[in-house]
Amino acid sequence: MTMPTPKPGVMEINPYVGGDSGLEGFDRVIKLSSNEGAFGPSPKAASAYRNIAKTLHLYPDGGMTDLRHAIGKVHGLDADQIVCGAGSDEIISLLCQAYAGEGDEVLYSQYGFLMYNISAKAAGATPVTAPEVDLTADVDALLAAVTDRTRILFLANPNNPTGTYLPISEVSRLRDGLRDDILLVIDAAYAEYVIREDYAEGNALVDAGDNVVVTRTFSKMHGLGGARLGWAYGPANVIDVLNRVRGPFNVNSAALVAGAAAIQDREFTGKVCAHNLKWLAWTREQLLELGLDVTDSVGNFLLVCFGAHPERTAQDADAALKAGGIIVRGMAGYGLPDCLRITVGLEEDMRAVVDVLRKFMGKNQ
Numbered sequence: 094m095t096m097p098t099p100k101p102g103v104m105e106i107n108p109y110v111g112g113d114s115g116l117e118g119f120d121r122v123i124k125l126s127s128n129e130g131a132f133g134p135s136p137k138a139a140s141a142y143r144n145i146a147k148t149l150h151l152y153p154d155g156g157m158t159d160l161r162h163a164i165g166k167v168h169g170l171d172a173d174q175i176v177c178g179a180g181s182d183e184i185i186s187l188l189c190q191a192y193a194g195e196g197d198e199v200l201y202s203q204y205g206f207l208m209y210n211i212s213a214k215a216a217g218a219t220p221v222t223a224p225e226v227d228l229t230a231d232v233d234a235l236l237a238a239v240t241d242r243t244r245i246l247f248l249a250n251p252n253n254p255t256g257t258y259l260p261i262s263e264v265s266r267l268r269d270g271l272r273d274d275i276l277l278v279i280d281a282a283y284a285e286y287v288i289r290e291d292y293a294e295g296n297a298l299v300d301a302g303d304n305v306v307v308t309r310t311f312s313k314m315h316g317l318g319g320a321r322l323g324w325a326y327g328p329a330n331v332i333d334v335l336n337r338v339r340g341p342f343n344v345n346s347a348a349l350v351a352g353a354a355a356i357q358d359r360e361f362t363g364k365v366c367a368h369n370l371k372w373l374a375w376t377r378e379q380l381l382e383l384g385l386d387v388t389d390s391v392g393n394f395l396l397v398c399f400g401a402h403p404e405r406t407a408q409d410a411d412a413a414l415k416a417g418g419i420i421v422r423g424m425a426g427y428g429l430p431d432c433l434r435i436t437v438g439l440e441e442d443m444r445a446v447v448d449v450l451r452k453f454m455g456k457n458q
């Protein structure tokens with residue numbers, strides 16, 4: 094029997110599995126599996142979202158003018174060089190569709206965000222990974238993995254799920270080592286959380302040429318994962334391409350107004366950032382004291398590895414956390430079966446995580 098056949102590569106995709114959100118037997122769970130905002134959305138964003146209900150019969154502004162200008166104002170960027178998408182996932186996918194196809198390679202680091210693999214395959218291209226050093230992207234390894242076929246290089250900075258980052262000097266070195274026809278996509282989904290002095294999201298690299306684009310999201314710091322909203326800052330040539338391939342109304346009206354309100358709510362983002370810094374550091378410290386390996390994450394999550402304790406596996410730790418009503422993310426899909434990724438939630442959430450893991454590690458005194 095014949096049937097419609099998808100493009101080469103499509104059937105090789107392992108569908109993305111999101112973080113669990115429910116546990117049998119628990120009415121209320123502590124969900125720390127998807128790096129969502131600990132405080133929910135900004136109240137101003139929620140209010141803008143509610144207010145749009147009465148005009149939902151109207152198509153959204155396909156040019157996304159108000160939102161792009163709000164983003165431009167807050168970040169000091171030219172609104173004409175901004176394009177928005179239904180999550181930065183959509184932008185990642187559109188970049189692959191537009192710049193890579195059969196016979197082309199899409200390069201990223203070993204533990205890079207999984208959507209690069211999926212989007213490359215969906216575009217018919219071949220995903221290629223370069224080894225990391227200490228769970229951190231390695232510029233030399235990435236440059237060594239470039240071939241004549243490389244069309245796009247994705248660098249999540251900071252990376253999910255490792256939480257590690259490259260200083261901007263290293264990202265510049267990466268850019269300088271690439272041919273001009275290779276698009277460097279700096280995925281800065283967690284940039285808002287990073288306060289390290291040697292870090293920058295990469296906007297200056299966008300301004301310096303035609304082959305760097307920075308992608309951002311409203312799903313993390315701004316707490317709008319459910320609204321699906323992301324954006325890219327790029328040179329005119331890349332923005333033009335994205336505007337050609339995107340759907341005419343790819344961002345819905347509710348996301349447009351919620352996003353514009355969220356990005357201007359500096360009081361809220363300041364509170365989220367301060368909370369994250371405090372509880373990221375506290376949780377990491379506590380888990381290190383338990384003898385666990387924890388990356389020096391700068392995101393809103395921690396990668397916790399149990400490899401040094403063969404008698405106490407990540408799977409068993411996951412089960413212990415679930416028994417306590419806490420959902421975190423298993424990392425087998427990333428080739429890190431010894432590790433769990435734990436999002437920074439509220440204070441009581443983090444105290445609950447540490448209590449369970451303290452007992453699990455047999456250090457309950």
Ligand SMILES: Cc1ncc(COP(=O)(O)O)c(C=O)c1O
Binds near residue numbers: 180181183253321322
């Ligand atoms: C590194 C990275 N990039 C992109 C995304 C996608 O975010 P969005 O919700 O904007 O599609 C995520 C989400 O987890 C992420 O971790």
